[in-house]
Amino acid sequence: MPLAPRHSPLADPARQGAALTTSRRALISGIASGVGLLSLPASLAGCAKPGGLAALELGSPFPELDHGLLSRLLSTLSARGATGADVYAQRARRNRLRLEDGIISSASTTIDQGVGLRALLGDKAGYAFTEDLSPAALEAAARTAAAIANSAPAQSAPQAFQVGAPDRHYRLALPWAEVGVDQKLPLIQRVEAIAKGLDPRVSRVSITWSDDDESVLLATLDGRVLIDRRPMTRLWVEVTATQNGRSFSNSSNVAGREGLAWYTEDRLQQVAREAVERTLVLFDARRPPAGELPVVLAAGASGILLHEAIGHGLEADFNRKKTSIYADMLGQSIAPELVTIVDSATEPHARGALNVDDEGNEGQRTVLVERGKLVSYIHDATSAKHYGVAPTGNGRRESFRHVPLPRMRCTFMEDGPHSVDEIISSVQRGIIAETFTNGQVQIGAGDFTFYIKNGWMIEGGKRAYPIKDVNIIGNGPEALRRVSMAANDGRLDSGGWTCGKDGQSVPVSQGLPTVRVDRLTVGGESV
């Protein structure tokens, strides 16, 4: 456990696993925007029968957590002087199906549920969780978390709550809970048929399907209850191709907070075709030369550059502790004017979208770098208080088993003034990076990497030959200063990216227009 690299391996789950997040802003306004605003007299809220009134009226996925119990738990959490407290309940059903060797003969279902209880005293956190939702188990966990504080006077817990469910960015007409396995199997079989039909060299196709239906409920010491239903699905296609005794494997995947209807014939065609094309091109791919070269990042998944080179470094926990290379750069010009970087929770149905973060702050669009100037860090509630700014809605946690941290959501760069052709033809000798498996960064030194699975060598301003399996390494602030061109083709990648930090994985999205970075170290092979 403690021996894993600590910071932010970002990975495409198709290969390893990792991810991204960002943004911040106020929120209490968001509470009223959801399904209903509801407060109960304390006497009613305190009734202990299962399925408190408010919860039932909102269709709460946690009928056992009525407002009386939430109030008592917050009271226990703050009884020893905590200045903040929250109760985070989560219930999820995750389904997986796997096709291999022509048949779907493996499935799994995971039911996860539990409650995390947090007491805050300034920057200090006491935390406990339990998978047992009985009042006695919850009270015991609350007492454990409360022990971070001692002796200071008890805070008064809310007797009534403002209830919100800001259901904006990924509501599904047909939730996954209502989709039977018989509706999923034909889609998986269809993808296999498409992939196998594309080229006779395709020797194996395997497919992993996942759909998750997750609900969270958050109750805070300042009297808010927020409910969010968070769907997620991913379709991952792996292909092995064989020709003259040589084999290559590669994959493609699509993911989002989407439902069954998202899997149109076009989308199935697209993911199958990508997986096959990315595999077949490896027969002709070589390693580029070793050393420093100009790097052209293709639109879409190349947003991994932002995630690693700057995103993690802007997470405000690292900055309030002064451990990030960006700790003294707020307000400064850190990149050319064509660079505007955004971290947004509001991209519809994106994997990194969030209606509300895991501290009860509304999801929003946060500009991090505006025309080259660093204008905001990525905040959780603790860092926002530290810096005296409004929360950006980036407090996220992997599950009820973890404390929230500042994390990215959908991180992307706005379009620039150039065309793709202009950018490629500007490079005499360099590479194009197209697909990626993973990345990582050292927050303090600023060094970051990402691993290119597919790309192209550029010679004389033209694509010369395909390249493969190259690690790229650079320094975050230096790489940003070297962004010299950006095209008008920006898009958010629909791959299933997952970001790791302090042992917690969260889903994220990333995007980029085609961009030229004048110099990065390419892990190639000299002849």
Next chain:
Amino acid sequence: MSEPITAAPSTVVNPALGPDEAELLSRAEQAVSSALRLGARGARASARSGREVELRLRDGEIEKLQDAGSRGLSIELYVDGRYSSHSTADLRPDAVEAFLRDAVALTRALAPDPHRRLPSAAERGAVPTTALDLVDEEVAAGFDKDAAEALLRRSDAVLRGHAQAISATSTWSQSTGTWATVTSDGLAVTERSTSAWLGAEVTLKDAGDARPEEWDWRGGRQRSALPAPELLAESALRMAVARLGAKKGPSQRTRLIVSPRAAGNLIGHLLRPASAAAVQQGKSFLAGKVGQPLFSPQLSLVDDPLLPRGLASRRVDGEGIAAARLPIIEGGVLRAIYVDTYYGSKAGLKTTTGSPSNRVFALGNADLDHHVGQAKRAVLVTSWLGGNSDPTTGDFSLGLRGHLIEDGHLGGPIGEMNVTGNLLTLFASLSAVGNDPYPWSSTRSPTLVFEDVQLSGA
């Protein structure tokens, strides 16, 4: 196809079992019984419970105290020649019953697969009676916050004593876990384990904006494995100080000396394709190569699940197969790969074990310092940054940090460099193995020395 016809699991009530183990055993047995009643022809269930505590001290103040118990139930079902696996944290009896009913119904919707079956008792073998010594009763008894905090304060004082320290974090982490596995054909086994770890992390102010950071974590199954906090903190500080003023080194082909702590990652890449799943799925550069001399004769390593106090020690694997030492590489010859029942059946390979445990190396005669002192020109790798490998081809490319070595002396720190090549070629070039295995990981890798390796830098 050859599903076991099930008998009710024999209830093995070992009087030596603690209350946790007995309760988990009972829970797993009930799940198997329910599954059979609901229509499964075979099942394997595991129940677990545990407690984890973390106390973190940052810059002299307690930053985080986390203390939580957890529990869960997982089950694999064999229904009419079909298979599925499930887990739940909702252990209320009626919820478990409904969960299993759904699970059996789901399984029936899948395609039959003749390769899915429980390993037979003969294939599993007898559960070893080896004493693994995985429990420190003092750790299992509870958490002594004052004692833990006292250790952290000693580490903190050393870390913050450095003039360039920006941030210092010291962490105590302990865990206790118990699990029980039951199958429908008579396996019933339990295990308990504990762990205790201390961590020290420090960030230093460098010239410019850079803030190099380093960490050291040490511990094990027993409290006695914990280091003196001062020693741990000094080690983390020494590594961080060594990073001050890091520069990019030149692109070159050179000898590469990999420190014990960093070597484990390379071994992980090398053995990622060493599984029946990878071989059967056509994604392994090791396919069909068992018995061949693929690597340098210097390389020998054994998978040893029975190592006393080992971080990945176990008496049975996830399928209940009895743990045994498994030589993976001997004198550069690939001797075995990880083969579970399912992929072994599909690939026509004899089952070994489905997952790695402790990896133990045949050691050389000298440590890292000696190998550095012997090198005229080389690069020392102290840690990796990102990178990946392709298990189908063995091609790899990894970011590295470390030091230049000239005439046996350690030069300045380098970073922002990559090493690129093919794992088969790299491990064929292994010229020496150290005598200094890294004890704080289940991969007990020593110093590894490779020749003529491609580095990319300035």
